[in-house]
Amino acid sequence: MKTEKKLLGAGLLSAFAASLCCIAPVLALVAGSSSFATTFSWLEPLRPYLIVLTIGTLAFAWYQKFKPKKEDDCDCEPEEKGNFLQSTTFLGLVTIMAALMLAFPYYSNIFYPNKQDVNVTESTAYKTVEFSIAGMTCSGCEEHVNHEVQKLPGILSTETSYSKANSIIVFDPIKTNALEIEQAILKTGYEVNEKKHD
Numbered sequence: 001m002k003t004e005k006k007l008l009g010a011g012l013l014s015a016f017a018a019s020l021c022c023i024a025p026v027l028a029l030v031a032g033s034s035s036f037a038t039t040f041s042w043l044e045p046l047r048p049y050l051i052v053l054t055i056g057t058l059a060f061a062w063y064q065k066f067k068p069k070k071e072d073d074c075d076c077e078p079e080e081k082g083n084f085l086q087s088t089t090f091l092g093l094v095t096i097m098a099a100l101m102l103a104f105p106y107y108s109n110i111f112y113p114n115k116q117d118v119n120v121t122e123s124t125a126y127k128t129v130e131f132s133i134a135g136m137t138c139s140g141c142e143e144h145v146n147h148e149v150q151k152l153p154g155i156l157s158t159e160t161s162y163s164k165a166n167s168i169i170v171f172d173p174i175k176t177n178a179l180e181i182e183q184a185i186l187k188t189g190y191e192v193n194e195k196k197h198d
Contacts, residue, residue, distance in 0.1 A: 007064070008094045011057040014050045015098035051102055058095050065091055108140035126156060128170050129178045131185055132194040136162035141190070148184045152176045 065088060084090055136142065142160040145167055149158050154175025160167040169181055182192050 003064070007057055007061040008091065011054050011061060011098055012094055012101075014054040014057060015101040017046075017050050054098055054102060058098060061091060062095075105138035105140060108138065108143065111140075111143075125173070126170055127173045127178075127197065128168065129181060130196045131167045131169070131182065131192050133160075133165055133167055133185060133190050134193055135190040136160075136165060138162055144188050145185055145190065148188050149181055152180055152184055155181075 141162050145160045146158040149155055149169060154172035156170040156172065158167060158169050171181065178195060178197065182195060185192050
């Protein structure tokens, strides 16, 4: 029983660690502490190994649960039914929870509110600025940057990509400027390496 609990604990812990770099920006949004978002970005290179560890641990736990039992030649009383923590139901719940955590980067954007419509004046000459950003590791990071920038007045569109390590922002220069946008990005905890104006 102790081995089984350790396996389940290790499986959940490694699944949580594998998704922590993507869970942190959402936790930062909820807590209102944007700079907390990048705290666990150092885990991103370890994510593939943590995923393998999670799957391996849970697969071994399932194997332990269903492996054939040795038959004893004794007239012993049958084993008593185990508690809930030893049940197949509990193992199934742990497996589902681990799968949800591993998949978190793919659905993390649902936790960010939709962008508000911006009132723009038609006579304004809009400006575009591109920021090179370090520290983003998943789509949750993209949404975190977009969310912070969209709090500024006059932001028309934000297109952030963690794979390209950039954010392209179209804005109304009467209502905001590139320096304010850069400050909003820095507030998330990510590092701005370079900016290019149109």
